[in-house]
Structure formats: C-alpha cells, structure tokens
Amino acid sequence: MSPRIALFSHYRRHPLQLAALAAMILLASALWTGIHHLTSQARTSLEQSERAVAERQQSVREDGNPVSVQDFVNLRRQGLCVMPWLEVPVPGRGRLVGIDPLAAHCFAEPGHTPAPWQGELDGKPFVDISEAAAQASAEASALVLLVSQADGQSPPPAGYRYQAFAVAPDTAELGDSFLLNLDALGVLVLLITSLLLRSVFLLGLAQRRESLALLYRYGVNRSQLSRLLLVENLLLALVCILPGVWLGRALSLVLADGFGQALEGLFDRLLYAGGGEDWWLPTLTMVAVIVAACLAGVRDSSGSLLTRVQPAFFAVLLALGLAVSLWAPTLIWLFLAVALVFLAAGWLAPLAIAGVVRWLARNTGDPLIRWRLQEVAVLVRRLALPLVALQFALALVLAVHALVTTFEDTFDQWLGQRLEADYYIEVPQGADITAAVSWLAAKPELVSPELWHQVIRGRASVQTASGREPVPVDVFALGPVSHLVQNWRLLAQTETPWQALARGEGLMVNEQLARRQQLAVGDRLIVRLGARRLQAPVLAVYPDYGRPSGEVLVPASLLPEDFEARFRSLSISAGIEEIKVVEAQLARLWHTPQLTVRDNQAIRTLATDVFDQTFLLTRAMTTLTLILAAAALLLMVWVFLSTRAWYFRLLIVWGMPQRQAATQLTRVSLALIFAVLVCALPLGVWLTWILVQRINPLAFGWSLPMAVYPGFWIELAVLALIIGLSIALLMRLQLRRPASAPESAHGLQGGER
C-alpha cells in the first residue's frame, strides 16, 4: 500500500469528515461567488443606470413650445449632433425609449464607455424610433432632442436654447456607498469562509495525526506528506469548487432579479446588467483560499489555536487596531484597522471564553457544574475556528442590519425633507421668477405663505475667515424660508437657525463642506456670490447625502441681482385643484404653453424603491453568511461529538436519566453559543461605527447617525438560541447512538481535556 492510499484511507473510515470538508468547500465557494457576482452585477447595473439617467443637454425651443420632428430636421440641417429620444409609455412594460441609431453615432466619444443606447438595439428598453413612434400616442409620449456634449458647448442655433435633461434624481453616490459596503462584506465573507475551511481541514488533520506520525516513522518525510495533503486538497477543491461557483451564480441571479426589477422601477426601463461570465476569478480565488487555508501551518497543525498564542500580543494588536480606527486619515488605514481588530478579536475571543469558564469552574464546588463549564472550554478549544467564524458572522449581521436600517431611516428622512413640498415647478430659462413670487405672495388663499418657496441654484466660492484659499461650492438659495424646510434634521445648529437664516443673519453649510473645511457653527465664512462679497456666520450644518459637493444654503434675499442662477424652481404644497390654478397662472405669466411640474411623492417612491431592494440583498447575503457559519459549526460539532459521545454517555452509565443528560448537554451548548454572542456584540457595534461614522465620511464626506438597535440583539439572541439548540439536538442524537467504549482514554479518541 502506498503512502498516498494509506493517507487517503482515513476518509474511508471517516466519510463524515470528507463530506463535511466537501460541503464546506462547496458552500463557501457558493457564498463567495454569490457575493462577488452580486457586487459586480450591482456595480455594472448602477454604472449603466447612471449613464442612462445622467444629466445631459437637450435642445428646446425658445418660444417654450414642445420640440417636434421638424425641429429635429432643422437642427440636423444646421449640422448639430442631436438625437431624438421618444419616450412612449407602454402599459405593463413601463416605458420604451425610441432612438435613432444613426443619429446616436455622433454621441460616441473616443476612449469613453458607450452610452447604454449605443450598440445593438434589443428592445431593453431602447428601440428604433420608428418602432416607438408606432406605439406613441400624442398626449402621453414625449419627444426630447438630446445634444451631444461637444455641440452643447457651442451657442445654440437661433430660436433654440439648451437645458439640462435628466430622468431621475441623482443617487449615484448613495449607490457607490452601497457598493463599497458590499465590497467590504465580500472581504469579510472570504475571511469567514477561509476560517471555516481551515477548521474542517484541521479537525481532519488532527484526527489523522496518528496516521501521519506512523507514515513519518515509516520513512515518509514531511515534504512528501505536505505534497500528499496538497494533492488531496486540490483534488477535493476541483470536485467541489465548480458546483459551488455554479450554485453561487444561481443564487446571485435569483437574488439579483429583485435588484434589477427595482432599478427598472426607478428608471422605468430595463437596465439590469445581468451576470458577467467571469467564472475564473471566483474559481481561482477559492482554489487559493483552500490551498492557503489547508496548507498554512500544516507541519504544526497538532497545536490547537489556543496553545500557541500570546494573548498579550493580540491584546496589543486589538488596542492598536482600535487606535488606528479612531485616527485613520484614509480608507486604507481604516481597512488595516479593521483587519487588525478582527484578527485580534478572533484570536482573543476563544481565549477569553475559555479563560472565563475555567475561572468559573475553579470557583464552583459542584462537580456537575464544573464538568459543564470544562466541557464548554473543550468545545471552545476544539471548535475555535468555526466559533470565531460564527462570531464574525454574527458581528457582520449586526453591523449590516444597523447600517442598513440607519441608511433606510436616514435616506427616507432626508428624501422626505428634500421633497417636503408636494410639487415643484421648474422655472423656464429667462422667465421672470419675481413676478411669479409676487403673484404667489398675493394669493395666500390659494397657497399658504408657509408652504411654498423658490429655489435658486448656482455656484459661489467660500473662504474661511482664517484665510484659507477660496473653494468653489454650490449655492442653494431659498426665498422665503418657508416651513417646508424648517423640519430638516440639522447636525449642528444655533438656537433658532431658520429664523436667523430668514433674517439674513447667516448661512448654513452642508456636512461635506463642514468636514472638508473643518467648519463649526458660529465660524464666519466669506462667500462670493457673483460680484457680491458676503461675510456671515454658519448658523447650522445640515446632512446632504446625495452628492459630493460642498454647498451653502442662503436666503434668496442675499443673492445679488447679477447672480447667475443655473436652475430655478418653485416648491409648493397645495391641493390638486390649487396646483392646476397655479400652473395655469404661471404658464400665462411666463408665456409658455407647457410647464414642468413634478410630483415629489412619485420621485420619492421611485428613489426609495431601488434602495429598499439593495438593502434587502445586503441583508440576505449577510444572513446567508450566518447560515453558512452556523452550518459549518454544526458539521464540526457533529464530527467532534462522534468521538466525544462516549464521555457524554458516561452520565447515563452512572445512572443519569437520558432526559437529564440531554438537559446538561443543552446547557453546555447554550453556554457556548451565548458566550460567542457576547463576544460578537461589541465587535458588531464597533463594525457598525466603522461603517457609518468612519468609512462613509472618509469615502464620501458624510456620515450616518450611529444607532445600534438593541431590539435586533434580541433577534440575534433568538438566532443564537436556535444554533445552540441545534447543537444540543446533535448531542442528544449522539447520546442515543450506540457507542462502543474507546480502547483508551487518549485525546484522539475523544478523551481530551
């Protein structure tokens, strides 16, 4: 018999271990592949959606009349690169967008990713304009003439002007934030899967220690043994990884289907990218992880996790990680801190649990309680890796739940504040907004004076009084400062900031600007608004999640006459009848036949939908990670108990009724799992803080409120209870199986201390 057969024959005697290792490789491959695909799919989809809905230039008629096919012909004859964009509502399918592929050619920019409509028109959702025109009805369809970026820089032809064209609110940065968190989640999942793989491998190796030692005594040297183990694991990986990758892709496609639907809901079109075809990356990654997890420290695998560590070293590492996380100036430093804290926490948790239960065991006089506590210590030592993986998974679930819930709440609240008014009406270029404002002010019976304001957006520069360089910022001017804004959540504020703002006694800044310029309430800013130089104190800092730019909020009364407004609108809360009257009057005042009136509630609903779905996905993936960690733990427990069961049965041999013995084992398993939960909670809270208070500010300039949701801890405790009871059930099953007495009390036969 060759050494290879002698070594591999172990699994013939212990098929459960082989099945456990194979199942772990398969599930780990599936989980990580799922996360990887989901992340790349989400990234592709969001990029496509951003490109599709990104603000572009459109050509509109000076006289305010809608553009027609004749306008398209006119503009093309003048050599302008314009593309017709005909939106046609299709019942049950959202909207079709008809475009002219020939005209789209002049939109191609060398070196840039083509726009989503460039390339083959497959009807998802872009179709040839003739097809869209065939389904169009006069009232419901809308023709837009998009202008290429190059032509948009030149003056428009006579009778036309350019204006922005966008089909959805800009949520790109929130999407980026989600993707960054998903990336971080993927790395943690990979860490958890490698821990699980190594734990299964080490258990098998520990139980093959005698065979390995025997082969070594027979002259098979260590490098040969390592090679044999490498071959064995590669063979196993080859058999298990591909089905795992396939399963992961299937899983991600099922989950991501909802994501795609949400994007479609938001953007009214099919934009979901679907799965990429990169099988090789997850496959190679898993092979590398398996080889690393199974071969790292093979020669010294006999030592358990707890015997070779220096607790003081890891305590220092933990302190260092926590310190770096407080101070980290960049994301790289922050990720390093996360790695240090997880490494140290993973190492220290089993040591801490074992230390505490041993201390308790020493200090109890009851031999039965002492036995239970000592059994917990043995389980912690033997199952250290899957328990640490479970600890990480619990922490991850807690952190992701807190992040997602905070995100949902904050985003919902923020959208609610920003879209407080029922409607907003775009002010056409060149229209006299003063006349409209005067008219509205004179009609309190139509629209309450507290329920409308004008919004003027433009650019300015700000400089701190301490003399830093001026920085360009966006201007968000309000007039009057209506009640529609006064419920905004403010991060820092003076006593009555909105009243002071209305009186023109200061300005407000968004969080991004405050963080970058290190501004606090009361700091004085020098703002250049066109030709006007204004010095004013900061009255408040408001959160602003949708975009990266710094912004100042000023009363419209402070804007100079020559202020170049990029965008003007009116936000109005009124009933449907009232808004119709307002719309008609403003159209008359501005001599335009068609006004852009948007229903803010609809925008809000659409914007919320996509994030609800992405949050659901994130939760689903973390829950799957937890399930995998729990399943791995149960597998390991089963394998371990198959050798330990004899000693549990001693209780029955000594006359303890089966039910009582099972209760004792249930106490052992619950103590074990709740100890892990206790270690996971602080890690999860810390990870939550890292995600909402550190990663987001460093990556995007804004933070989310820190909340830990203790109510969810109860849910986690219930999950832990289920895992603990499952372990207890396995123990009961082992108790019932006929067990033959081991030939010796050797540790390899379950008799370890």
Place this chain on the structure above:
Amino acid sequence: MADNLISVTGLSKQFESGDQHVTVLRELSVHLGRGESLALTGPSGSGKSTLLNVLCGLESPGSGRLAMLGQPLAGDGAPTGKALERTWCELRQSRLGVVFQDANLMPTLSLLDNIRLRARLAGRDDTSAGDWLQRLGIGELGQRYPDQVSGGQRQRAALAMVFVTRPALILADEPTGSLDRRTAETVADELFELQARHGCGLVLATHDADLAARCLHQLDLGHQGGP
C-alpha cells in the same frame, strides 16, 4: 430469589448487519447470587460486552427474561417505557457499578472530582472520595486529570468511583485489558479484594484465563455468536 443479583433466563439478542441477522446471544441463562463472581470468557465478538451492556441496561435484551437485584426488567412483570428507564437509572445510580477497559473518567475533571461527581449522582456523601483514592494508593493524585496519570492509576480511580457508590453488583468489561501484566494483576487484586470485603457480586468479561479462574463461576460465550 431476593438473593439473586442476576436472573437471566432464555436471553437472546440479535443484531442486524446489512441484510443479515447476527445472533450474539442465544437462549442464555445466567444466575448470580450475593457475593458471587462470574467470569464471562470467549473470543472477541462472542457477546461478552453485549451481555454486560444488557445487564446494565445500556442495551435492551432481544427476548427472554431478565431480573436484576430482584427487579424484573424484561419478560413477565417487567415495567415498560419510562418506568423501565427509571428503574434502570435508579439501579445504575447506586446499585450497579460499571467498569470499562479504559475511558471510565470524565477527561475534563480531576480524579477527585470524578469520584465526587459519581458519588453525587448516586446520592452518596462525596466527602469519602479522597478516602477511596487513599485506600487505592493514589491519594496524592486526586487533583490530577485522567490524561496526567497512568492507565493503572486511571483504573484504580475507576474502582474508587464504583465503590464510592457502595454497589450491590459490579459489571467489569476487560478492566485490565489495557494494562501491563504487573499492573493488571495489582488492579485485579484490588478489585477482588474490595468485592470480597463489600460482599457485592461481580461479573467480569475477560480474555485473561488466569483472571477468569479467580471467579467463582465461569461462562464461556464462545459458542454463542453466529448468523
């Protein structure tokens, strides 16, 4: 009858192995009185351990009648279900002492704590645990764990665990099987001495003919097994 520690009549036991029924014990009858000892001999697989497991209630008898310490446990008049389990538990707690070849001790408890735990489960005073270790010559090892002492010392501790419960009957399955000859003799001496001193019964499964010869009765199970 009350003096009969063991009364087995027409006991048969079968196991299923694949699609075959393997008979391990066939129409066996065994009787043992107070203070008597019985050696079960026979080759491996002849059913020695199975019979011991049946006698301590860890395996159910297939058919036949069984009474232990005067209590019917299989056959006519025997309780069933939970009542049967309760009766076996009560017997094992304080009337039956079981010794295996090794692995008689909880590995996570010291020798002393093992004996204390056993005494507690039997409802006995556990303060005598140290005395029993002293009596068996391992008093100084009380705080050691099973893996920190020799096989012989472990078996002595196992004997201490049995006698701390003051059993009426000891069931020993190859109690010296993993020991060297000299240690085996010492442990066997102690077992027989204690059994004689306390007047309890002893059923001993062994391959060792010399050890078997020290028992009052011998039962060769060599002819028992077969499909």
